[in-house]
Amino acid sequence: AVPSLIDAANHNDWWIRDSAIETLGDIGKDASSSMSTLLNALNDSSLQVRRHASEAIGLVANKNSDNPTDGLIDTLNDPDDVIRRNTVLSLAKIGPEAETAVPKLMEALDDSDRYVRGKSLEALNRIGTSASTELLISHLMRSRWCDITNKESLY
Helix, strand or coil: CHHHHHHHCCCCCHHHHHHHHHHHHHHHHHHHHHHHHHHHHCCCCCHHHHHHHHHHHHHHCCCCCCCCHHHHHHHHHCCCHHHHHHHHHHHHHHHHHHHHHHHHHHHHCCCCCHHHHHHHHHHHHHHCCHHHHHHHHHHHHHHCCCCCCCCCCCC
């Protein structure tokens, strides 16, 4: 089904493209030959297609597919919080191969969306390099202080 879904991901109707991208993600690692199609879908005119592409990439990525990390990094700046959340989760699933995303994940620790911030911590942990671990611990040490605690309100 993967070749047919790749063809459908280029259809004129956004609904068909979206269904194809979502289904490729559902297939998972067996759809690794669709990685370039999924990466292209990150630039689709449809928000829904882009949302599903940012999620599907993490589900499909494996050691036999092209490393999608560089293609995902730019979506960490997307104005849509769902795309940013899906991207961070995809980077977490990619794990150590997503090492080049560490600087952008550090920026994402200040994202306006709390889920993006939280999942960025998870992604840094799963990347698991000495650099990502050091940055993760450093961030956690700084963030342990409650910014609303003061002399008048200790709890």
